[in-house]
Amino acid sequence: MTRLWTSVTLSFGAVLLLPVMVVSSCTIETPTSPGLPFAGANAATTGPTVTSADPTAAPQNTTLDVRVLGTGYDRGSRAVWALKGDTAFATTKVKTNSTRYVSAKELVANITIAVDASLDRYDIVALTSSGKKGIGIEAFTVTPELTVTAIGPAKGGVQAEDVNDQGWVVGNTGTLGISPRRAFIWIPTQPRGTTGTFQDLGTFGGPTAAATAINNSGHVVGNAATAGGGLPFLWTKTAGMQNLGLDPLWTSGSALDINEVGQVAGIAQTASGGLVVIWNVRVDAAGVVQVLSRETVAPAPAGGSNAVFALNNMGQLAGWVTYSASTSNHAVLWTPGASGWTMEDLGLLPGDYGSGAYGLNDLGQVVGWSRPQQGCVHAALWTTQNGKLTGARALEALGGCSAEAWGINNQSQIIGRLTNSGRMEATMWSLAGDASTASVRILGRLSGTASSLGMGLSGSLGGLTQVSGLSHATSEDKGTLWTVR
Numbered sequence: 001m002t003r004l005w006t007s008v009t010l011s012f013g014a015v016l017l018l019p020v021m022v023v024s025s026c027t028i029e030t031p032t033s034p035g036l037p038f039a040g041a042n043a044a045t046t047g048p049t050v051t052s053a054d055p056t057a058a059p060q061n062t063t064l065d066v067r068v069l070g071t072g073y074d075r076g077s078r079a080v081w082a083l084k085g086d087t088a089f090a091t092t093k094v095k096t097n098s099t100r101y102v103s104a105k106e107l108v109a110n111i112t113i114a115v116d117a118s119l120d121r122y123d124i125v126a127l128t129s130s131g132k133k134g135i136g137i138e139a140f141t142v143t144p145e146l147t148v149t150a151i152g153p154a155k156g157g158v159q160a161e162d163v164n165d166q167g168w169v170v171g172n173t174g175t176l177g178i179s180p181r182r183a184f185i186w187i188p189t190q191p192r193g194t195t196g197t198f199q200d201l202g203t204f205g206g207p208t209a210a211a212t213a214i215n216n217s218g219h220v221v222g223n224a225a226t227a228g229g230g231l232p233f234l235w236t237k238t239a240g241m242q243n244l245g246l247d248p249l250w251t252s253g254s255a256l257d258i259n260e261v262g263q264v265a266g267i268a269q270t271a272s273g274g275l276v277v278i279w280n281v282r283v284d285a286a287g288v289v290q291v292l293s294r295e296t297v298a299p300a301p302a303g304g305s306n307a308v309f310a311l312n313n314m315g316q317l318a319g320w321v322t323y324s325a326s327t328s329n330h331a332v333l334w335t336p337g338a339s340g341w342t343m344e345d346l347g348l349l350p351g352d353y354g355s356g357a358y359g360l361n362d363l364g365q366v367v368g369w370s371r372p373q374q375g376c377v378h379a380a381l382w383t384t385q386n387g388k389l390t391g392a393r394a395l396e397a398l399g400g401c402s403a404e405a406w407g408i409n410n411q412s413q414i415i416g417r418l419t420n421s422g423r424m425e426a427t428m429w430s431l432a433g434d435a436s437t438a439s440v441r442i443l444g445r446l447s448g449t450a451s452s453l454g455m456g457l458s459g460s461l462g463g464l465t466q467v468s469g470l471s472h473a474t475s476e477d478k479g480t481l482w483t484v485r
């Protein structure tokens with residue numbers, strides 16, 4: 001999802017340390033090296049062993065199946081987790097819900113890891129039906145439920161605008177209005193990882209460029225300055241920054257979002273006003289972009305303005321329209337049809353004065369903000385069907401004054417920020433199937449910063465979602481990536 005503004009690994013709340021543990025031996029047990037079996041003196045012939053686990057790690061606040069691999073298991077065997085020799089749940093905060101016998105070499109344990117379980121390496125204890133015991137020393141690690149990673153240079157201002165399902169992050173360096181902005185991409189060493197490589201995307205010869213969105217093919221869109229104005233670009237890893245071009249009457253343009261089916265949405269300027277536009281493109285195997293067509297979705301109303309910030313895979317666009325210089329913004333949804341484009345005014349929340357849409361998913365759920373003439377802004381959710389409004393409400397602010405929603409994925413997870421203890425912090429709302437709120441989660445910020453904002457988010461894959469944005473320090477923004485389980 002696209003963000004309006006353009007803006008190295010830390011763990012949130014606590015740093016995951018992997019200490020070397022000393023496990024006290026019992027009368028019949030002798031520890032081996034970490035990760036290797038631990039068993040009684042006669043384990044070679046009579047006792048079970050634990051050689052490995054699959055997976056070897058999981059985050060706090062998770063329930064999952066773990067394969068416990070080894071030897072000597074029988075029907076009725078069970079597996080429990082131990083920390084510093086103690087298997088009590090009060091110590092480990094890891095509960096074995098059930099253990100299923102697969103074979104003499106495999107058990108499957110369903111475990112629940114508490115939200116406050118220690119970030120540590122745990123032993124896995126296998127107990128047979130007759131009480132014989134084997135231990136895999138430090139065979140399992142409990143990891144943070146949430147990590148917060150700094151993206152980009154430590155100084156100079158960084159805003160992480162968007163992140164795709166592979167964990168590629170795009171954004172901008174430079175402090176807005178103070179230093180030249182440059183577009184960047186950050187590619188993780190491993191997909192959806194928290195370490196990676198930072199790369200400047202270049203320019204069209206001018207001093208600045210800004211990246212706004214990335215799709216799951218790794219195609220990045222934005223705008224770059226030239227002597228004659230801004231040009232929309234599409235960047236690929238193999239062919240670099242390429243000009244999407246302007247129609248003859250357009251004086252400048254900016255690409256603001258890209259979907260997975262060959263469409264780029266943005267805005268263009270003409271002598272008579274602004275336009276919401278679409279570029280239809282094809283990217284070949286070498287990463288070279290061919291622009292198939294450019295089309296105007298909507299001209300700005302006479303005396304007013306319009307803007308687009310989000311594009312879904314159905315070709316719908318969300319943004320806002322100002323009908324005249326004396327009226328406020330209204331969130332809108334544009335939908336393509338056989339006879340052209342239709343615009344649905346999504347309106348305002350009751351009693352409010354203006355609204356705007358920042359995010360849109362394939363379900364037709366639109367998110368953004370709605371504000372009164374005075375007072376605190378609301379994070380807003382609009383639901384639509386076939387391009388028509390079906391409902392609107394404010395998202396929960398948890399007792400804070402203000403909230404804003406900036407993006408939504410196809411699993412109906414929403415990213416933005418709300419006021420928490422007097423400061424604005426990145427927040428994730430998760431919706432149930434009926435679009436009610438299932439959960440609200442404050443994501444926090446980088447250490448040493450005062451506030452934060454979630455701007456873009458990936459899809460939720462394997463229970464993991466990544467969020468891009470910024471944490472704000474006294475004088476500059478710091479690019480931030482949240483990895484959320």
